[in-house]
Amino acid sequence: MTAGAVPGWDLVVGLEVHCELLTATKLFCSCRNAFGDEPNTNVCPVCLGLPGSLPVLNARAVELAVRVGTALRCDIRPSIFHRKNYFYPDMPKGYQISQYDAPINRGGWLDLPGGERIRIERAHLEEDTGKTTHVGRSGRIHQAGHSLVDYNRAGVPLIETVSAPDLRSADQARAYVSELRAVLVAVGASDGKMEEGSLRVDANVSVMVSGAPGTALGTRCEIKNLNSLRSLGRAIEYEAARQTAVLEAGQAVVQETRHWNEAESRTTLMRSKEEAYDYRYFPEPDLVPIVGDQRWQVAVGADLPALPAERRARLSDALNGVGEAPSPLRSGAGGDGREAVATLVELDLDGLVLGAVAAGADPRLAVNRALNEAAADLVGARRLDPGAFARLLAMEGDGRLSATQAKAVLAEMLAGGGDPVAIAQARGYQALTAEALEAAVDEVLASYPDEWSRYLSGDVKVGGFLVGQIMKSTRGRSDGKAAAAALEQRSRRSAKRPLPGESGSGKGRLSGKR
Amino acid sequence: MAHVARLNRLALSDDELDAYAGQLSAVLEYAADIAALDTSGVSPTAHPLPVGNVWRDDVARPGLDRAEVMAQAPAPEGNCFRVPPILGELA
Amino acid sequence: MTALETAAAVRSGARSAREVVEGHLATIQAREGQIHAFNLVTAELALQTADDIDQQVARGEDPGPLAGVPVVLKDNLCTRGVPTTCSSRILDGWVPPYDATVVVRLRAAGAVVVGKANLDEFAMGSSTENSAFGPTRNPRDVGRVPGGSSGGSAAAVAANFAPIALGSDTGGSIRQPAALCGVVGVKPTYGLVSRYGLVAFASSLDQVGPLAGTVADAAAVLEVVAGHDPADSTSLGQPAPALAGVLGQGVAGLRIGVVSELMKGSVDVDARVREAAGALARAGAVVEEVSVPAVAHGLSAYYLIAPAEASSNLARYDGVRYGLRVDGPDVTSMYGATRAAGFGAEVKRRIMLGAYALSAGYYDAYYGQAQRVRTLIIDSFAAAYQRFDALLAPTSPTTAFRVGEKVGDPLAMYLSDVCTTAANLTGHPAMSVPYGVGDDGLPVGVQVLAPALGEPVMFKVAAALERAAGGGGGAPGAGSGGAGMSTAGAGVAGAGAGRAGGRPTDGIVGPVGTR
Numbered sequence A: 001m002t003a004g005a006v007p008g009w010d011l012v013v014g015l016e017v018h019c020e021l022l023t024a025t026k027l028f029c030s031c032r033n034a035f036g037d038e039p040n041t042n043v044c045p046v047c048l049g050l051p052g053s054l055p056v057l058n059a060r061a062v063e064l065a066v067r068v069g070t071a072l073r074c075d076i077r078p079s080i081f082h083r084k085n086y087f088y089p090d091m092p093k094g095y096q097i098s099q100y101d102a103p104i105n106r107g108g109w110l111d112l113p114g115g116e117r118i119r120i121e122r123a124h125l126e127e128d129t130g131k132t133t134h135v136g137r138s139g140r141i142h143q144a145g146h147s148l149v150d151y152n153r154a155g156v157p158l159i160e161t162v163s164a165p166d167l168r169s170a171d172q173a174r175a176y177v178s179e180l181r182a183v184l185v186a187v188g189a190s191d192g193k194m195e196e197g198s199l200r201v202d203a204n205v206s207v208m209v210s211g212a213p214g215t216a217l218g219t220r221c222e223i224k225n226l227n228s229l230r231s232l233g234r235a236i237e238y239e240a241a242r243q244t245a246v247l248e249a250g251q252a253v254v255q256e257t258r259h260w261n262e263a264e265s266r267t268t269l270m271r272s273k274e275e276a277y278d279y280r281y282f283p284e285p286d287l288v289p290i291v292g293d294q295r296w297q298v299a300v301g302a303d304l305p306a307l308p309a310e311r312r313a314r315l316s317d318a319l320n321g322v323g324e325a326p327s328p329l330r331s332g333a334g335g336d337g338r339e340a341v342a343t344l345v346e347l348d349l350d351g352l353v354l355g356a357v358a359a360g361a362d363p364r365l366a367v368n369r370a371l372n373e374a375a376a377d378l379v380g381a382r383r384l385d386p387g388a389f390a391r392l393l394a395m396e397g398d399g400r401l402s403a404t405q406a407k408a409v410l411a412e413m414l415a416g417g418g419d420p421v422a423i424a425q426a427r428g429y430q431a432l433t434a435e436a437l438e439a440a441v442d443e444v445l446a447s448y449p450d451e452w453s454r455y456l457s458g459d460v461k462v463g464g465f466l467v468g469q470i471m472k473s474t475r476g477r478s479d480g481k482a483a484a485a486a487l488e489q490r491s492r493r494s495a496k497r498p499l500p501g502e503s504g505s506g507k508g509r510l511s512g513k514r
Numbered sequence B: 001m002a003h004v005a006r007l008n009r010l011a012l013s014d015d016e017l018d019a020y021a022g023q024l025s026a027v028l029e030y031a032a033d034i035a036a037l038d039t040s041g042v043s044p045t046a047h048p049l050p051v052g053n054v055w056r057d058d059v060a061r062p063g064l065d066r067a068e069v070m071a072q073a074p075a076p077e078g079n080c081f082r083v084p085p086i087l088g089e090l091a
Numbered sequence C: 001m002t003a004l005e006t007a008a009a010v011r012s013g014a015r016s017a018r019e020v021v022e023g024h025l026a027t028i029q030a031r032e033g034q035i036h037a038f039n040l041v042t043a044e045l046a047l048q049t050a051d052d053i054d055q056q057v058a059r060g061e062d063p064g065p066l067a068g069v070p071v072v073l074k075d076n077l078c079t080r081g082v083p084t085t086c087s088s089r090i091l092d093g094w095v096p097p098y099d100a101t102v103v104v105r106l107r108a109a110g111a112v113v114v115g116k117a118n119l120d121e122f123a124m125g126s127s128t129e130n131s132a133f134g135p136t137r138n139p140r141d142v143g144r145v146p147g148g149s150s151g152g153s154a155a156a157v158a159a160n161f162a163p164i165a166l167g168s169d170t171g172g173s174i175r176q177p178a179a180l181c182g183v184v185g186v187k188p189t190y191g192l193v194s195r196y197g198l199v200a201f202a203s204s205l206d207q208v209g210p211l212a213g214t215v216a217d218a219a220a221v222l223e224v225v226a227g228h229d230p231a232d233s234t235s236l237g238q239p240a241p242a243l244a245g246v247l248g249q250g251v252a253g254l255r256i257g258v259v260s261e262l263m264k265g266s267v268d269v270d271a272r273v274r275e276a277a278g279a280l281a282r283a284g285a286v287v288e289e290v291s292v293p294a295v296a297h298g299l300s301a302y303y304l305i306a307p308a309e310a311s312s313n314l315a316r317y318d319g320v321r322y323g324l325r326v327d328g329p330d331v332t333s334m335y336g337a338t339r340a341a342g343f344g345a346e347v348k349r350r351i352m353l354g355a356y357a358l359s360a361g362y363y364d365a366y367y368g369q370a371q372r373v374r375t376l377i378i379d380s381f382a383a384a385y386q387r388f389d390a391l392l393a394p395t396s397p398t399t400a401f402r403v404g405e406k407v408g409d410p411l412a413m414y415l416s417d418v419c420t421t422a423a424n425l426t427g428h429p430a431m432s433v434p435y436g437v438g439d440d441g442l443p444v445g446v447q448v449l450a451p452a453l454g455e456p457v458m459f460k461v462a463a464a465l466e467r468a469a470g471g472g473g474g475a476p477g478a479g480s481g482g483a484g485m486s487t488a489g490a491g492v493a494g495a496g497a498g499r500a501g502g503r504p505t506d507g508i509v510g511p512v513g514t515r
Ligand SMILES: [Mg+2]
Pocket: A098, A126, A160
């Protein structure tokens, strides 16, 4: 089933993305912000909520929040922290310090690679909770299940980015999270590791009658525990189908919070609206306001690296409309040029392609080699010198190297760097001069006059045999394409000068000295 | 009253709830004087003194010794804090 | 012997810290059974510390301005390795792994902690009867309460268990017991003293401060514990104020207002305040009555704001990480059972009240409105401080009431704080100075209020009042007369203050106030 594709119903999704900030320490204490340490080793009076302890804000977390806000085109405003009061064993103080009606980042938007603009309602700072591990009955006799709590994660800084309900499909929701992750990584706010819980998503999902005005949003359900793009997509699709079925059965969707159960591939009820919590928000008296400092904010903004959208635009421009082109860019996958550009940026290979094109490389060839070969070795590709890459592409483009040879040379460059000319030489990929190719053609046509005649009279099948013979005669230094081209050229010339022996040794003046 | 007690995870008897209800309404009645005040245009004071932008550098410092922390735990287990099953508890 | 005299003797080697501490431990031994000022007397630790200090002196080092001075800590101040209970069962067995900043500073100044003082559970109360460990008695009359919530600290100083103590003041919890026990008690400007390690009651109101037998001793303690602390985000940037130098400066030229809205206590208490005002006028101050209209709403605003913050601050006591745990089949029942068993009635009452004031649909009418009224009170005081350098009021509307008298009537108990809450709401400093006695012969405290960071002028006025009352020469109970002597002395001095006009202005020296 494809979400949003149920006839007669439109899907409406808004996302809350919690991102752990890439700081050295927690939001309100100097404990290490680290994943995977031994339980309860990164704890202190503050993040354990010991009596008498007090929070002190991490300046770097504020700076990262401002960077995120700038990247998301938010209005960065004076802000305060609130207490959100509720009980849960992984929350050591009985309240979470979060931002409520005065968040640091308000408004803003995120443009998706597909061109859609998704509005951002807010991106605020808050503290993470500890981790609760459920321990089942098994392993212990006569013991009910219980839970174990580790507070290493308690107090880790989070930025929670809340989108408007602008997303219309599971695919779009995934694209949004993927793009947001790229932005968060780009500004240095996140390591983007969803598998380590660095990014966690809650989805607000509703369906409404197709074509209804935007104000007629259906009753929404919030789905929690979406810790991968895959879960996100599947949960939204499941929930869309569930709600649609409820509505088509003439019943009403009940506003509630649901939990995505990955193993069972379904959402289950966590709590209904009647049980919804009364969080008793009030201003956190242990902290003081973050007041605007325009100069600092401008400095933070100016320091931002290029964002994914800008990088895509820049690459598209450099490829000269390649982005608009329909597709030979990518072998397989059926993507178009826009997807190729997006992928290059996502893989952080846009700089390589841009550099190579600037050094004169053929854009199309640069994109192909980057996406297909260089992408197979990302570490090597990201340190590849664009100039050397451009020289390799030139050698391939003008026939000094066959495609096979070029790929082999590139693989070596990815593995250990080096100059393509030297590598080609060391591998014995001597350049096949035009003269040498012509000579090989002469030799083959002289050896197989009958086949040549048949070819000239239109027997296309025999062409393959002749091409193979030419390649064999050059001992692999010419590829099939070049050999076929030479044969074709010769056949056209033969229309005027039918005698093979007369065809010119002084004909080609292409490069290939050495 | 029962709702407020539940919000605060206080298991109170009906008698206690009744007693508190009476005492709280007496206090709220006393405090009715401020409800009558015109505070339109008055901004709330969350903090007695105006201070802003208090923060620290992002430099890690050693926390507490785990043994000392776990020694305080009413129910330690495997260097974690053990709690009964989390059933109806809301997150 | 005052704290300052003791420190001078220890620093000079004239007395050993051990001798000093042993003397106070003996006083404790003799009278603690009757008073119950302490949750814990740390005699052994105190003697060890005293020996350390004596060794420092022997090595020619200076142990600091409070060298060898015994100090009592309210038992809501965290002490590393020493149980901190807040007089609550819910912290049963908890031993903090860290010291409060004020404790670190006191130790660094050479003070010797002799014990943890009883309090109303989590500082919620005005009589120290809401303690899980039983009430503290007033050393002036053991049938009376010492006030609260720092009743243990005030009683300890009044009984000369130690010359100085630390308390915490959220709505009057230092000043009111100081008044009822006849000692000096100071609520500093909010943010002047670090709250790190003070177990929170109401974070935007709480402030740690000294109780002492004399104004000079209180000033000395404040100088030690005040000043910026990076561990408390609400700590001001200011260094500790220099107070010792202002005490003798006199009040000539100072403008002092008597807050008319707060002169609604019992007749005898109000009379002492007017006498105190008269004494200041005779000492050269310009004294007038002043109206601070919004102060009338202070108690209402306080009893919405403080419980609201408390309901949140006390949510951490859940039986998971430390303290009491009453188990249950699931985590919700464990929480409910733990908190029901761990908290006393008053704490539960305030949690209920506070959560109600914050709950959906009521926030704006109660908590929100109280915060706006807080602004009105601040504005009202700002107007008064345009015209006055300091203000006077009663500290408590009555002298010490009888044990058990108000236990069944929470509202009557809350009214004990009617004169003190305003300074917590505004964040301004205020202190109580003993000034004579009431008709019942029990101490009366006069409250001196000053604008934010106005500690120097406040102490100047307090010192003048102390001189007018004939105090300041020694700790209450010190010397041969014992505790009763001090009461009588103050009574005589109160009368003396009334006669001061006929005497030369001895003690009123120095230039006009520096404001
Ligand atoms: Mg949140």
